[in-house]
Amino acid sequence: MRLEYRDGLLFASLTIEHGGRTVTVDNVIVDTGAADTIIDIIAVEPLQLAADEDDVIVRMAGLGGFDYAVRKTVDALTFAGHTLRKPSVDFGNLVGHPGIHGLLGMDILTHGQFVLDLHAVTINPHRGLDSHRF
Template sequence: MKIDYRDGLLFTSITLVHGGHRILIPDVVLDTGAVHSLISIDAVDEWFQRYEPDDQLIFMHGLGGSEAAVRRRVESVQFDTFSAQPFDMDFASLREHPGINGLIGLDILIPGQFVIDLKHFEVHARYRGIGERSQ
């Protein structure tokens, strides 16, 4: 899967399914320093017209301090060859970071056994052959 290097970050896309609705979310950053993946609540605003009974309020902690987020179980998450059903995804406001719709963290990168190829700007599952590139 191709990744786009811009502004010092690695961008790609991810697909989420919830309530029977599939959304492709572009401009998501590959972040090997994030334990949990995070999606901008604005990228899925139609899903947040109301809160769901199983939604959890959580606090994320990082170098920038602490931020509140909503952890919601979605029907599925799909990233390249990785798919998980159901999946607990964090949603928060990213308005302070225009152009970024989320982060793909280690909760997806590790179980998917992804390799980030910085020569060809691709991300792929480990089981692909060395030197085998996306079409």
């Protein structure tokens, strides 16, 4: 999958499925410095996410300080041809970061054992490793 290198960051798109609905989220930063994936709640409005008793409120911390998000299990998340079933994803308010609709963190990247090629500006799941390693 080709990434877009813009403003010193790597941008991609991912798709989230939940409750029979699907949405593609663009302008997601591939962030090897983020432990967890977070998606802007406004970017996934078409999913009509509702509160669930299994949802968890989590504190997000980063260079800009901290905020809170809702950790929710969705039906599926697809990135670069790799689909995760029933991943937990954080949904929060990223309005303070215009043009950024999410951060794809190490929780998803390690699951897909992705290989990042900075020369070609691509990322792809590693097909040769044991997928149960992580």
